[in-house]
Amino acid sequence: MMSFELNENQEMIAQMIRDFGAKEITPYRNEWDEKQFFPLELFKKLGELGLMGVLVPTEYGGSGFGYLEYVTAIVELSKLDPGVGLSMAAHNSLCTGHIMMFGSEEQKQKYLPKLATCEMLGAWGLTEPNTGSDAGNMRTVAIKDGDHYVINGAKNFITHGVSGDVAVVIARTGEVGDSHGMTAFVIEKGTAGFRGGRKEDKLGMRCSETAEMIFEDCRVHESQVLGEVGEGFIQSMKILDGGRISIAALSLGIAEGALDASLAYSKERQQFNQPINRFQGIAFKLADMATETEAARLLTFKAADLKNRGVKVTLASAKAKYYASEVAVRNANEAVQIFGGYGFTKDYPVEKYYRDAKLCTIGEGTSEIQKLVISREVLK
Amino acid sequence: MKILVCITHVPDTTSKIQFTDNNTKFDKTGVQFIIGPYDDYALARAVELRDQTGGELTVLNVGEAETEPTLRKALAIGADKAIRVNAFPKDAYFVALQIAHYAKEGAYDLILMGRESIDFNGGMVHGMVGELLGMPSISPVMKLDIEGQSAKMAREIEGGKEYIEVDLPFIAGCQEPIAEWKIPNMRGIMSARTKPLDVVETISDETFSQVNAFQLPPAKGAVQLIDKDNVEELVRLLKNEAKIL
Ligand SMILES: Cc1cc2nc3c(=O)[nH]c(=O)nc-3n(C[C@H](O)[C@H](O)[C@H](O)COP(=O)(O)OP(=O)(O)OC[C@H]3O[C@@H](n4cnc5c(N)ncnc54)[C@H](O)[C@@H]3O)c2cc1C
Numbered sequence: 001m002m003s004f005e006l007n008e009n010q011e012m013i014a015q016m017i018r019d020f021g022a023k024e025i026t027p028y029r030n031e032w033d034e035k036q037f038f039p040l041e042l043f044k045k046l047g048e049l050g051l052m053g054v055l056v057p058t059e060y061g062g063s064g065f066g067y068l069e070y071v072t073a074i075v076e077l078s079k080l081d082p083g084v085g086l087s088m089a090a091h092n093s094l095c096t097g098h099i100m101m102f103g104s105e106e107q108k109q110k111y112l113p114k115l116a117t118c119e120m121l122g123a124w125g126l127t128e129p130n131t132g133s134d135a136g137n138m139r140t141v142a143i144k145d146g147d148h149y150v151i152n153g154a155k156n157f158i159t160h161g162v163s164g165d166v167a168v169v170i171a172r173t174g175e176v177g178d179s180h181g182m183t184a185f186v187i188e189k190g191t192a193g194f195r196g197g198r199k200e201d202k203l204g205m206r207c208s209e210t211a212e213m214i215f216e217d218c219r220v221h222e223s224q225v226l227g228e229v230g231e232g233f234i235q236s237m238k239i240l241d242g243g244r245i246s247i248a249a250l251s252l253g254i255a256e257g258a259l260d261a262s263l264a265y266s267k268e269r270q271q272f273n274q275p276i277n278r279f280q281g282i283a284f285k286l287a288d289m290a291t292e293t294e295a296a297r298l299l300t301f302k303a304a305d306l307k308n309r310g311v312k313v314t315l316a317s318a319k320a321k322y323y324a325s326e327v328a329v330r331n332a333n334e335a336v337q338i339f340g341g342y343g344f345t346k347d348y349p350v351e352k353y354y355r356d357a358k359l360c361t362i363g364e365g366t367s368e369i370q371k372l373v374i375s376r377e378v379l380k
Numbered sequence: 381m382k383i384l385v386c387i388t389h390v391p392d393t394t395s396k397i398q399f400t401d402n403n404t405k406f407d408k409t410g411v412q413f414i415i416g417p418y419d420d421y422a423l424a425r426a427v428e429l430r431d432q433t434g435g436e437l438t439v440l441n442v443g444e445a446e447t448e449p450t451l452r453k454a455l456a457i458g459a460d461k462a463i464r465v466n467a468f469p470k471d472a473y474f475v476a477l478q479i480a481h482y483a484k485e486g487a488y489d490l491i492l493m494g495r496e497s498i499d500f501n502g503g504m505v506h507g508m509v510g511e512l513l514g515m516p517s518i519s520p521v522m523k524l525d526i527e528g529q530s531a532k533m534a535r536e537i538e539g540g541k542e543y544i545e546v547d548l549p550f551i552a553g554c555q556e557p558i559a560e561w562k563i564p565n566m567r568g569i570m571s572a573r574t575k576p577l578d579v580v581e582t583i584s585d586e587t588f589s590q591v592n593a594f595q596l597p598p599a600k601g602a603v604q605l606i607d608k609d610n611v612e613e614l615v616r617l618l619k620n621e622a623k624i625l
Contacts, residue, residue, distance in 0.1 A: 008449050008452055009569055009570075009573070011449060012449075012452065012453055012456055012564060012569045012572075013566070013569060015453070016563050016564055016565070016569070019561075019563050020563050048565065049563070049565045049566060050565045050566025050567050051566060054566065058567075058570070063566035063567060063570060064570055065566065065570065
C-alpha cells in the first residue's frame with residue numbers, strides 16, 4: 001500500500017534542495033532566464049549532491065534511490081526553476097536511463113559513474129526537424145561499414161545538444177516505417193563528424209539548453225550500440241514511459257509553485273480594503289488550483305510507485321504526464337491572473353512559470369500524443 | 381577522536397508561534413522542525429574535525445520519537461551514529477543530566493553543541509554539562525582547531541574576541557562562523573537509513589524548574605506611512621493617535 005505522505009528520505013531530499021537552491025539557484029534564475037544562459041556549473045554541483053544519478057545504483061556511483069525520491073527531487077528543483085528541473089530530468093531519465101536500462105555491463109561501467117556525478121552531461125536524441133510526434137519516421141541513418149556505423153542526419157530540440165558530453169542517439173538502420181528498423185548508439189562529444197548545432201531561442205525553459213545535433217559521416221564503432229540492433233525505437237518508447245513520470249513531476253513542481261505563490265500573494269494583496277482572497281472570484285480559482293494540483297500529485301506518485309514495483313507504466317505515466325502538464329499550464333495562467341499586473345512582470349516568479357509551463361504539454365510527447373496513448377490503452 | 385554533538389529539534393525560524401492548553405504548551409500544528417541552527421554549526425565543524433582526524437562522530441538528542449527525522453538528518457550530514465534519549469526535554473538541567481550521563485559512558489574527547497537552542501534560548505546546557513562532568517565548558521566558540529590533545533579556539537566577547545587554549549576533553553557551545561552549514565547529499569541521505577540510531581532511557585527525572593505559562597508579545601500594530609514632506613501630519617498623529625508627544 002502506497003503512503004500518501006512523503007517518506008523521511010523524500011522530506012530530507014526536499015529540504016536539501018530548498019537549502020541548496022536558496023543559495024545556488026534562486027539568486028541567479030532571472031539572469032539565466034534573461035540571458036538564456038545554461039548554468040553547467042550548477043549541474044556539476046547537483047552532481048556532487050547526487051542529483052544527476054538519482055536512480056543509478058550505488059555500485060555504478062549513483063544515489064540508488066527509487067522513483068518516489070526521484071519525483072520529489074524534480075518537483076522541488078522545478079519549483080525553484082523549471083528549466084533546471086527539465087535539464088536534470090532529461091539527464092537522469094533519458095540519457096542515463098537509456099544506458100542504465102539497455103546498456104551492456106561494459107557500457108554501464110564506462111558511462112554511468114561519470115553521468116551520475118555529472119562529470120559527463122548527457123543528451124538524448126530522438127526528435128528530428130521533420131519528425132517529432134512521428135519520431136518513428138526519422139531520417140537520420142546509420143549505415144553499417146565493417147565494424148563501424150556511419151551516421152548522417154540531424155536531431156532537433158535536443159536538451160544539452162551542444163553541451164552534452166555523451167549522447168544517446170536513435171538512428172535508422174532499417175526500412176522507413178519499420179518500428180524495428182532503428183538503433184540506439186552512445187556517442188561521445190569529440191567523435192569526428194558529430195557536432196552541436198544551432199541553439200533554440202525559446203519562450204520558456206530558457207536556462208535549459210535546447211539545440212540541434214548534427215551528424216556528417218560520423219563513424220561510430222559497433223561497440224557503441226545500445227542493446228540490440230533494430231530495437232532503438234522500441235527502447236525509446238520504454239524510456240519515454242519512465243521519462244514521462246519525470247515530466248509529470250516537473251509539471252507538478254510548476255503547479256505547486258504557482259499555487260504556493262498565489263496563496264501567499266492573495267493574502268497580502270489588498271483591494272477594496274480587503275485581501276483579494278476574500279473575493280470569491282479569487283478564492284474559487286485557488287480552490288480549483290489546489291484540487292487539481294492534488295490530483296496531479298496523486299497521478300504522478302501513483303505512476304512512480306508502479307514504476308518502482310516494476311509494473312508496466314505506459315498508461316499510468318501517460319495519464320500523469322497529460323494531466324499534470326495541463327494543470328501546470330492552468331495554474332500558471334491563473335497565478336498570473338491572481339497577481340494582476342504584478343504577475344505580468346519579472347518581479348514575481350509567476351511570469352516565468354507561465355512561460356516555462358507550456359513546454360510540459362509538448363516535450364516527451366504532446367498532450368495529444370498522451371491522449372492517443374491513453375485511449376489506445378484503455379480501448380485495448 | 382570520539383566526538384559527541386548534542387542537537388536540538390526546534391521549530392523552523394519562520395514558524396508561526398502559538399500555544400495551546402491554556403498557554404502551557406507549544407502548538408506544533410503545521411510547524412516544520414529543524415536541527416537547531418547553532419547545533420548545525422557545531423555539527424558541521426564536528427564533521428570536518430572527524431574527517432581530518434578520523435574517529436567517530438555521535439549525535440545525541442533528548443527528545444521523543446518525533447525528533448528522529450532530525451537525528452536522521454544529522455546522520456545524512458555525516459554523523460556516524462545517533463542516540464535519542466527518550467524523553468521530553470523538560471528543562472535545561474534535565475537535559476544536561478542525560479547528556480552528562482551518556483557523554484561519560486561514551487568517554488568522548490570533545491562535546492560540541494550550539495551556544496543556545498533557538499526555541500527557549502536558555503544557553504545553559506553546555507555550562508551545566510561541564511559542571512556535571514567536571515570539564516571546561518566554553519561558549520560561544522566561533523573558531524575551533526584541534527592540535528593533538530589540546531584545542532585552540534576563539535570565543536566571542538563583548539566588542540571583540542578572546543583566544544583560548546584548553547586540553548581535551550571539554551565542552552563547547554558553538555556559533556558561526558565556526559564552519560559552514562552542511563547540506564546532506566543523496567548518498568548521505570541513503571546511508572543515514574542504515575546507520576545506527578539507538579534509543580535509550582533517561583537516567584534521572586530530576587528538573588530544576590517547571591513552565592507555568594507562555595505569553596506571546598503583543599501583536600504589532602498596523603504600519604502607517606506618511607509622506608516625507610508632511611511633517612504636520614506626523615506630529616499630529618504622534619500626538620493624537622500614538623500619544624507619545
Ligand atoms: C525545450 C524542449 C526540449 C526537448 N528536449 C528533447 C530531447 O532532449 N530529446 C528529444 O528527442 N526531443 C526533445 N524535444 C522534442 C519534443 O519531444 C518534441 O517537440 C515533441 O515530441 C513534439 O514534436 P514536434 O515538436 O515535432 O511537434 P509535432 O509532432 O509536429 O506536433 C505539432 C502538433 O500536432 C499535434 N499532433 C501530431 N501528431 C498528432 C496526432 N497523431 N494526433 C493528434 N495530434 C497530433 C501535436 O500534438 C502538436 O500539437 C524537446 C522539445 C523542447 C521544446
